[in-house]
Amino acid sequence: MLTEKEKLDALAHLGIDLNRIHDLDILMERILTEARRFVSADAGSIYIRDKDMLHFTYTQNDTLQKRLSAGEKLIYSTFSIPADEKSIAGYVTESGQPLNITDVYNIEPTKPYRFNKEIDEYAHYTTRSVLTIPLKNYNNDILGILQIINAQDEAMQVIPFSEKDEKIMLHFASIAAVALERAQMTRAILLRMIRMAEMRDPKETGAHVNRVGGYAVEIYEKWAHHRKLRSKEIDKNRDLLRMAAMLHDVGKIAISDVILKKPGRFNHDEYEVMKQHTVFGAQLFLDRQSDFDEAAAQVALNHHERWDGDGYPGHLDVATGKPLKGFEQPDGGAKGKLREEIPLYGRIVALADVFDALSSARVYKEAWDESEVLSKIEENSGRHFDPELVEIFFSCLDIFRSIRQRYADED
Helix, strand or coil, X not given: CCCHHHHHHHHHHHHHHHXXXXXXXXXXXXXXXXXXXXXXXXXXXXXXXXXXXXXXXXXXXXXXXXCXXXXXXXXXXXXXXXXXXXXXXXXXXXXXXXXXXXXHHHCCCCCCCECCHHHHHHHCXXXXXXXXXXXXXXXXXXXXXXXXXXXXXXXXXXXXXXXXXXXXXXXXXXXXXHHHHHHHHHHHHXXXXXHHHHHHCCCCCHHHHHHHXXXXXXXXXXXXXXXXXXXXXXXHHHHHHHHHHHCCCHHHHHCCHHHHCCCCCCXXXXXXXXXXXHHHHHHCCCCCCCHHHHHHHHHHHHCCCCCCCCCCCCCEECCCCEECCCCEXXXXXXXXXXXXXXXXXXXXXXXHXXXXXXXXXXXXXXXXXXXXXXXXXXXXXXXXXCHHHHHHHHHCHHHHHHHHHHCCCCC
């Protein structure tokens, strides 16, 4: 448990730490982790507000996590509730004030809000103390709701949240909301770039790229833990990869509509032009200003390379699009990258992208059954895909299904 001095010191650095995180999903995870640490809470959730609805977007629960095997992640369902006074989170959204409840099973009958006991029954968990805080921006608009659950004493017994907890969490929420609004703006900019590509290629939807980003981060995280990388390095790289993966096909914006929107199969010449989207995407990040530019260029350029060396665009100069010396092919192209010659992020996104493409319905095809998709992935281990990453992929299927539910295609 943090002392009062440690809490104040942590608050002083909180804004700097949170503003180092650019991706919205990863930021919400960090906000919830830090909030629970500040007040020794067993669990918590974040709701994001969208007009008159609250979207349940992220949750943590130490008690439930301890029931899982090592390396497993807590899977949760996504849902939305009205931002009205009938729920605790909705009430806080309407009132704009924090709500500190000692025992959610004994809420006074005169109160308009109620606790949904079905969530506890489904999870085999008992919620008691709940502190719910609005996340407000500088204009006093409520961006979302931070809800922390079951304060614990030093003996790990559930206790009510104190007035001091409430006050410090109000300070915490004001700092977190600034970072949250910035991350929402960053996500919106990325999705606008993707919508530009979507206008050209209907396959490039916001749901698709969010899924690919989510899958990629899960694969990377397990890969990094297997190698015992430091937590700070993992956190930084997850943030970079999540955003870079979303932009994997941004280079398609430079491909002619005649080719991009062709309903049938490409002929040889059309396919050669289409392959250039990898180079065009990487060229967008040539004037690199940050680690993100490096990661985005790496993903855009390499996500169609193959483990067996039969991918594209191969070993070339990104600026000119010409093969590097010694890697020229008789057809004028470049020799494909082989195995670890393909940067890690490219190998990861190659797997995540193919998985989502096969699993999703498109105007030209139906979604494959999951069993067919998994057979195809397994068949291409050591051919198209890094076999180590395929092994990791199969250990992440439950969380992948959760990501697919969260970022479902719109009808």
